[in-house]
Amino acid sequence: MENGEIPENAPELCPGPQSxxxxxxxxxxxxPNQEICATAPKGPDPDLVAIVERMATVKHKxxxxxxxxxxxxxxFSAQLAFALAARDFEVGLLDxxxxxxxxxxxLGLExxxxxxxxxxxxxxxxxSNLGVISIGFTIPNPDEAVIWRGPRKTGLIKQFLRDVDWGELDFLVVDAPPGTSDEQIxxxxxxxxTGIxxxxxxxxxxxxxxIDVRKEVSFCKKVGVEVLGVVENMSGLSQPLSEFKFTRMTETVFDASGGGAAKMCNDMGVPFLGKVPLDPQLCKAAEDGRSCFSDDKCRRASAPALKMIIEKILAQKNISTENGA
Structure with a gap:
């Protein structure tokens, strides 16, 4: 039970934990929740007030x-942040x-x-216009496992939103873990x-x-978050024909006989943003912590696909493709 929500096993006439x-x-x-409700602090979450104040300087999330x-x-999150920063937007990336x-x-910040x-x-x-926050910066040993329960995760995420001095941002990109659990909620x-x-x-x-993406779409609809669209990543393996011929060939890697993400989007009534090939050069850019948009090899396959997707996202929100969000 978090943030004043009534638990599923509450009695029919439950007054609510904030009452x-x-x-x-x-x-x-x-x-079974009687003692918890009786001793829990009442009223609005004080963290939310501080978060609203901090996020007032962020235009888009x-x-x-x-x-x-x-x-x-x-x-995708990393390359989206790189692309927005390259257009002279002020960008924050929250992991x-x-x-x-x-x-x-x-992002090459290990x-x-x-x-x-x-x-x-x-x-x-x-x-100077691309800042990053991650728990990865606070772990001395990168091989150390983070074994935390939900409340501690919740506390850190709120702390990131409440206590980080982002300054004036055009965009805050939030990279969330898979699923529909504590972090997403x-x-x-x-x-x-503050508006998402x-x-x-x-x-x-x-x-x-x-199958899991359908659940993610359903989650967004239930919590009132607009689905800007779905990106089909690793949509075929893109390779140059030879070292000297830059026309690329694309081979199927995953079975898309069911129609892939495009069909799912049509069935669920959400936008399909496009396909990004499984490009070894994009994988290498991610491993090296750099933008694929500044790599000549990436520009032949993955970069154009990502650029088109990012332009669709900006167009949906009526944001100029140049600075001026």
Whole structure:
């Protein structure tokens, strides 16, 4: 039970955990949550007030989600941040994948640390207009496992939103872990009052991935977050014909006989943003922590596909493709 929600096993006449009579009314007798409700603090979450104040300087907030792991969601988040920064937007990238933070690696920031000032935590900067926050910056040993329960994850995410001095941002890109659990619920509830532009959902073409993406779309609809669209990643293997011939060939890697992400989007009434090939050069750019848009080899396959997708996202929100969000 979090943030004042009524638990599923509550009695029919439950007054609600935020009520002054919570845990004390006649209807509370016998409820397994009675003691929790009676002793829990009442009133609105004080963290949300501070988060609203901090987020007042952020114009646009985009969540990057996936139904399952291994679909390239963090790669997309990193390249989206690189692309927006390259257009002279002020960009923040927030990694809330607490147990598997990969964003520091994908932006070439391994080994860096978060600094503090009187105004709060200072993001780690790739460029002067691209700042990053991740739990990965706070773990001395990168091989150390983060074994946290939900409440501690929730607390850290709120702290990132409340205490980080982002300054004036055009975009805050949030890279969330796969699924529809603590981290996703926390980020949506924490940013709800400040306005979320929407979510981009990343998938691969095969049914085993699309099954989970349908749940992610359903989650967004239930919590009131607009689905900006679905990206079909690893949509065929893109390789040059030879070292000297740059025309590329694309081979099927995953079974898309069911229609892939495009059909799923049509069935569920959400936008399909496009396909990104499984490009070894994009994979190498992510491993090296650099933008694929500045790589001549990436420009022949993955970069054009990503650029088209990003332009569709900006067009949906009527944002100029140049600075001036």
């Amino acid at each position: 002054e009579t919570a845990g004390k009314s006649d209807s509370c007798e016998g409820c 985009i969540l990057v989600l996936s139904g399952k792991g291994g679909v390239g969601k963090s790669t 809330i994948d607490i147990c598997g933070p990969s964003i520091p690696k994908m 080994g860096r640390e978060i600094r503090r000032s009187n105004c709060g935590w200072i993001p780690v900067y790739v460029e 926390t980020i949506v509830q924490s940013l709800e009052a 532009d929407g979510a981009v959902i990343v998938t691969t073409p095969q049914q085993v991935s699309l």
